[in-house]
Amino acid sequence: MNAQAPKGTADMLPDVARAWEHMQRVAQDLFARYGYEPAYTPLFEHTEVFTRGIGEATDIVSKEMYTFEDKGGRSITLRPEGTAGVVRSALEKNLTANGAQAKLYYSGPMFRYERPQKGRMRQFWQIGIEILGAAEPSADAEVIAILWRYFEALGIPAASMRLLLNSMGDEACRPRYREKVAAFIRSHGAELCEECNRRADTNPLRAFDCKKSACVKMMSQAPLLRDELCNACSAHYAAVKALVDDLGIPYTEEPKLVRGLDYYTRTVFEIQVDAGLGSQNAIGGGGRYDRLMEEYGGPPTPGLGFALGFERTLLAMQAAGVEVPSPARAEVYVAAVDDSVRDAAFALAQCLRDSGVAAELDHQARSLKSQMKQADRLGARFVAVLGPDELAAGEITLRNMGTKEETRVALASAPAAVEAALAAALG
RNA sequence: GUGGGUGUAGCUCAGUUGGUUAGAGCGCCGGACUGUGGCUCCGGAGGUCGCGGGUUCAAGUCCCGUUACCCACCCCA
Numbered sequence A: 001m002n003a004q005a006p007k008g009t010a011d012m013l014p015d016v017a018r019a020w021e022h023m024q025r026v027a028q029d030l031f032a033r034y035g036y037e038p039a040y041t042p043l044f045e046h047t048e049v050f051t052r053g054i055g056e057a058t059d060i061v062s063k064e065m066y067t068f069e070d071k072g073g074r075s076i077t078l079r080p081e082g083t084a085g086v087v088r089s090a091l092e093k094n095l096t097a098n099g100a101q102a103k104l105y106y107s108g109p110m111f112r113y114e115r116p117q118k119g120r121m122r123q124f125w126q127i128g129i130e131i132l133g134a135a136e137p138s139a140d141a142e143v144i145a146i147l148w149r150y151f152e153a154l155g156i157p158a159a160s161m162r163l164l165l166n167s168m169g170d171e172a173c174r175p176r177y178r179e180k181v182a183a184f185i186r187s188h189g190a191e192l193c194e195e196c197n198r199r200a201d202t203n204p205l206r207a208f209d210c211k212k213s214a215c216v217k218m219m220s221q222a223p224l225l226r227d228e229l230c231n232a233c234s235a236h237y238a239a240v241k242a243l244v245d246d247l248g249i250p251y252t253e254e255p256k257l258v259r260g261l262d263y264y265t266r267t268v269f270e271i272q273v274d275a276g277l278g279s280q281n282a283i284g285g286g287g288r289y290d291r292l293m294e295e296y297g298g299p300p301t302p303g304l305g306f307a308l309g310f311e312r313t314l315l316a317m318q319a320a321g322v323e324v325p326s327p328a329r330a331e332v333y334v335a336a337v338d339d340s341v342r343d344a345a346f347a348l349a350q351c352l353r354d355s356g357v358a359a360e361l362d363h364q365a366r367s368l369k370s371q372m373k374q375a376d377r378l379g380a381r382f383v384a385v386l387g388p389d390e391l392a393a394g395e396i397t398l399r400n401m402g403t404k405e406e407t408r409v410a411l412a413s414a415p416a417a418v419e420a421a422l423a424a425a426l427g
Numbered sequence B: 001g002u003g004g005g006u007g008u009a010g011c012u013c014a015g016u017u018g019g020u021u022a023g024a025g026c027g028c029c030g031g032a033c034u035g036u037g038g039c040u041c042c043g044g045a046g047g048u049c050g051c052g053g054g055u056u057c058a059a060g061u062c063c064c065g066u067u068a069c070c071c072a073c074c075c076c077a
Helices: A014-033 A046-055 A060-062 A085-090 A136-152 A175-188 A194-200 A203-211 A211-217 A229-248 A308-320 A340-353 A368-378 A386-394 A411-426
Strands: A044-046 A066-069 A074-078 A102-111 A123-132 A162-167 A265-272 A281-288 A303-309 A334-336 A360-361 A382-386 A395-400 A404-410
Touching: A014 A102, A014 A123, A014 A136, A014 A265, A014 A308, A046 A060, A046 A074, A046 A085, A066 A102, A085 A102, A085 A123, A085 A303, A102 A308, A123 A136, A123 A308, A136 A162, A136 A229, A136 A265, A136 A303, A136 A308, A162 A229, A175 A194, A175 A203, A194 A203, A211 A308, A211 A368, A211 A411, A229 A265, A265 A303, A281 A308, A303 A308, A334 A340, A334 A368, A340 A360, A340 A411, A360 A368, A368 A382, A382 A386, A382 A411, A386 A395, A395 A411, A404 A411
Parallel strands: A334 A360, A334 A382
Antiparallel strands: A044 A074, A066 A074, A102 A123, A123 A303, A162 A265, A265 A281, A281 A303, A382 A395, A395 A404
């Protein structure tokens, strides 16, 4: 059989998995301080959850979803992002009934059928938060602050991060603006690419995302939503900016930041870095989606959130020279001198582990020398040597790997002696 | 979906104008006064040279195809 992982997937082996767990721990600790609670929704949903939420015309829905029919004839899709499922769940379970507020965070794999490259996978992991039922600008600023602080907490220097901010408007001003952009594209069709011309009908705002130089140039003269926002959106945006200013978090207004999902309203934001990500640059982003729950048939419920990419964030951390903490695999290595004491060594290791000490021992019947080498490699501070001599005397030889000092300790009180020795060595 | 690059030991790679048993470093295993690590020395294990055709007396080395990975376009986390 073919032992290769499918295209666009990657095994998370110890080095990466350790980083992943570290990132999760930092996230859990930080998010909890802001009052967010964990919530895990299914990895797959009814396809409609995504088509209605993300939007039929988006790249994600139109060409990147893993969609299949299950044995019951339902159309199922592996989640390409996390927000849609969380909002669907909040609606199903009535988490925001009677004006209640829900603050949730999650992490897990997302799936998009794309050509993989640096910082872009078919299965990729995201950590995200969502706050539902909160319409005030302070919610926007809180979510932005969490994302910023999270990257800082991981060791990515603030100076290497760029926070982009924009407002997408709402149902009062966006449709009007959309038509203006569509009209602009049609009137300059000759100078824009084919794709952008098509966008005039499907999703005119995406023309701002086009990378072709002619389009970039032309679109830079297109009307900006900033100038078309209704009073309410304009006031909301101003309030968010003022709050982020007060937090001392630097940002750049990017009127062309439109993001790839249709559900966004008002505030959208993205954090980018330049090093380590190949041709990608966004490590996290999000925005407000005040109409999403209604789109699912629920009551009008404001909400917003962010998602950050694990793989990209790790790349950014590596580019910044961040060392992921990695504990020693063993505090004590139990070495058996020969076969006659292996069972006793095994029992000793278990005893140490039961008392809370990280203990390792050999399972390959290796020589004592090889076991010592192994102990060194694993970073063990002590080796408990158990041989026929020790066993006969009811003792072990405890070797301090740093000082090479050896002391005889009673086997029966080994755990306590080891703990004391470890405490002394560390203190 | 399109384009470019690369596929040789666990890892990083070298393999000359096609020519005898395919190499190095690191890692791994064992040994260097019979029960002891980090340095050094010695020895050892480990490779269908991505896969399939073709050219040739002879191919890791040339040609064709195929596949995988990487990178880029597109888009996004």
